[in-house]
Amino acid sequence: MNDALKVRVARIEQLAAGIKRFTLEARDGSPLPAFDSGSHVVVHMDGGRLSNAYSLTGQIDDTSCYRISVRLEEASRGGSRHMHENVAEGDELEIGPPGNLFGLADAAGKHLLIAGGIGITPFMTHIQALARQxxxxxxxxxxxxxxxxxxxxxLPLLLTDTQLKLYESDLGGRLDLAALLAEQPEDTHVYVCGPASLNDAVIAAARKAGWSEERIHYEQFRNDVDTAGGAFEVELAKSGVTLSVGADDTLLRAIEKAGIKVDCMCREGICGSCETAIVDGEADHRDNYLSDDEKAAQKTMMLCVSRARGQRLVLDL
Structure with missing residues (x-):
């Protein structure tokens, strides 16, 4: 994590039941790197043992601080629970520089944003950018x-009644995806971020309606996959390092523990940011990013969830 940013937790606010907002400032008081709408940062916690990606939700032209909103997940693997229960105002954290896998499409004539639950977070900067344009x-x-x-x-202070539509499921509010997509102009792009059920429903509905893949954008952070398995060795060809990956460890964590920087946003085999070329050996693919043909080709793998099919792998890293 040579490019990690050292930050201090300046403020913690309770936004809603189970959701806290954290304001982060550079530990030395300097401006933080600029970011564009839809960006995220990876927060490293508990001495690097835990890492989670969170969307930036503050003002896109304010580099004096970053703001992230964290929902306490019922099935937390440790990251959100650590943020909620162990991080206090004044604490210091390390974060990665801003990255963006969910940017706005330049060619879109209209932008249709669909959020589910905590999936609202990347749209808090998107609506700023779109309003300015x-x-x-x-x-x-x-x-x-x-x-x-x-x-x-x-949100009602930032958007007009025609721009903002709310659906509260406990009161029977339901989004009619087919009807919504059917009424959109042909140059509309759709963006969805939320639970897998919503993302899958939007993607399926858009494809059924004949939307091209270039007009469908999504971001997702949950993929319930078993990452455990037999121990194996991995040789990192470019780094000249050979590592042992334990049965209860992941390939990504073993590489990070060795001090080697790897970009990975989701850490759940969804986003594709940690895709790495395989030099030798075969991967036990467990991601939801590569196609079946790509997995069979054994050319690349996702470091965050996949493992070695045998006892040894050689990677182009």
């Missing part, structure tokens, strides 16, 4: 109830 856009926000939904107080 005087772009045509709508935000459709689905959530269980008002007590557990973030930003319900601020």
């Amino acid at each position: 005087n772009a045509c856009f709508e935000l459709h926000y689905c959530f269980r109830n008002r007590q557990s939904a973030a930003y319900l107080d601020s």
Whole structure:
């Protein structure tokens, strides 16, 4: 993590039930790197043992601080629980520089934004950028109830009634995806971030309606996959390092423990940011990113969830 940013937790706020907002400032008081809408940072916690990606939700032209919103996951693997229960104002953290896998499409005539639950977070910067561009856009926000939904107080101040549509499922609110997509102009791009069920539904509905893949954008951070397995060795050809990966460890964590920087946003085999070329050996693919043909070709693998099929792998890293 040679490019890690050292930050101090300046403020913690309770945004909604189970959701906290953390304001982070550079430990030395200097400006933080600039970022564009849809960006995220990876927060390293507990001495690097835990790492989670969180969307930046603050003002896109304010580099005096970063703001992230963290939902306490019921099935937390440690990251969100650590942030909620162990991080206090004044604490110091390390974060990666801003990255972006969910940017806005330049060619879109209209932007259709669909958020589910904590998936609202990347759209908090997108709506700023779109408003500044005087772009045509709508935000459709689905959530269980008002007590557990973030930003319900601020969104109506930022968007008009025609731009913002709310769907509270506990009160029977439901988004009719087919009808919504059918009424969109042909140059509309759709963006969805939320639980897998919502993402899958939007993607399937858009494809069924004949939308091209270039007009469908999504971001997802949950992939319930078993990453455990037999121990194996991995040789990193470029680094000249050979590592042992334990049965209860992941390839990504073993590489990070060796001090080697790897870009990885989701850490769940979804985003594709840690895709690495295989020099020798075969991978036990467990991601939801590569196609079946790509997995069979054994050319690349996702470091965060996949393992070696045999006892040894050689990677172009």
